[in-house]
Amino acid sequence: MRRGLEHALNECLSQLNTGELGLEEVLARYPEHEAELRPLLRTAMLVRQVPQAVPSPQAKAAGRQRLLAAVARKRREKVQARPGLLRRLGQSAAILVQPLVQPQRQPLRLAQAIAVLLVIVSLISAGTVAVAAGSLPDSPLYPIKLTTERVQLALTTTPAGKARLHITYSERRLQEARTLWEAGKGLSEATVQAIKSENVAARTAIGRASEQERPNLWADFALLTEKQQKALEEMKSKVPPSDLEAIEEALEAIEEHQSVATEAMTVLLTPTPAPRPTDTPAVYVYAETLTPGPTATPVLPTFTPTPVRTVTPAPPTATPVPTPTAQAEVPFQPGVEATATNTPQAEVPFQPTVGPVVEPSPTLTATPTLTPTVTLTATPTPMPTATPAPTPTVEPTATPTSQAEVPFQPGPAASITNCRVSDAPRGDPVSEFPAGTRTVYIVFDFAYMAGEEVEIRVYNNVGHLLLREVRTLYGEETASIAFRAGEGGFAPGRYLVNFYHLGGVIRTIIWDVTET
């Protein structure tokens, strides 16, 4: 009898769970148990209706970062644990040498003897390489180490493989710098420069890697820069003043790499929030690819001086045109380094992914001489309003035990909605602006804010940061930020604006400035 009741209860719960049947319909199927089932089903339904516990977005974002950092660490450990080239060579040698050291059933053939000799020569060379692998910049064997690395790099064909190697080499350079520093030999400027070069090369290679591989690579790169930052900060405190400048410069570059990597990871790994009903569908939602616009005339002067574009999967047969406005889809990469040296003013044809790869050189850091022409006139920051920030409703805690602490009950959540770009302050959404447009307004509505920050970043189609604006928000209002270009207005092309709140991108909007 009891088993029958338990079974009926479970069946009723499953049926209610489908949502197709109501309580009365379900109960009607088990009239013999109705009296017992009714209160139990009501209780189950009551529990199901309890609002979901809401974790704080900060905690969730922090948990994600923690997990991804741990994933990157584990991946690095796995890579390092793989048998190296030398070990594999040794294993192959052992197989070949075996006939020499074990009794032979057949006489040793000439070819086999030659092979064995070759292996012995290889092993001697490999031995030298192995010794060189542990050498430091002040060792005569160090050039062999660098040459081995270059060879390994040349033999690696995929951008992802190259990126991994550059990350490994950069880490190696850091280790060398640290070893020298710990031995009281100061900090070799050449090693610091090498770290910087490897980082630039790694970042460039990541930009060329496939979409699937990029998240892992960015995560590895972010982890690398984090390590470098910690190590260099530590060394900075104990180096002679003559070394300080090199470290400061390296730290500055590393910080920039780190922010690019973190941002790229955020863009690639954070699910794009579904458009809210209040959002205007007319505005594009960020997609993975952007159509390139001309980059020769950057609309704003404040971007980083490492110009140019990301890998361009344009058909190899395509003839580069002076104003590449449409043909190729360029994956958006915030701040991805150049694949070739040029100046921002030059018209640069798109480079196909296949084809000769020009390694970035230190000359990439040449500063474009553009004078600031953009003024950002912020609209008045919304002042604290009389609207009190909603406070969590906590029930009286008459409970004496600390374990019975009442959990956090979230109040109305702070929100940012209706993110848009417009041609008027607080205007309606516009997704396409005519050539010559001088001002674009970035507009959004917010509510239940209590001194929280929202950050707005605008990029052009090659990922240069054009605007970075942080607003502290109170209460409920519509914010409007005027983004002004200099004389001549915005250059034709595509632009992207990211809205950051609580540590993550909450909205991305793309707009175009059309050709005349």
Add this chain to the structure above:
Amino acid sequence: MYEKDISRQEERELIRRAKECDSSAFARLYEHYYQNIYNYIYYRVPNASLAEDLTSDVFIKVLESIDSFTFRGLPFSAWLFRIAKNLVADYFRSHPGPVDLPLEEGVLPAEGGPSDIFERELTQQQLVRALNNLTEDQQQVIILRFVDGLSSNDVAQVLGKSEGAIKSLQHRALTSLNRILEEFS
């Protein structure tokens, strides 16, 4: 049940990639299961920030153990909940002390509206207090079955019991919870 739909095939693929330490696969699994794991822990530990910390620990544990996960055993979701269950148990082992709220101290404060609790909505706090008066197994079955929406078969896998035992436990848990809520009102 979960944040976004994920097919069994996609889940398999994500787990295969996760075993290779693929960040985007982990990010997807995290997004997909975070809310449910958080729900489960939230109702089992004393406060929300501890629930957040332990939820984060669950995913770190997943990363550490993913190599040992095989599809022949538990479904992945059940495996996750089992990790969460063990972490909560570890927490209470390392923080011993009274956990259950005695019934007489768990009486809900008077609120406006109908006196019958079944005529108004049950809040999270009310549910927490009511759950505190159930046995651990009963708590687990209520949370997994009705808060997280697992099937009785999945609950059986998480708790390592037979489905028949879960049906029985579910019956006892709902009977006790019903009695407690009536007393509250």
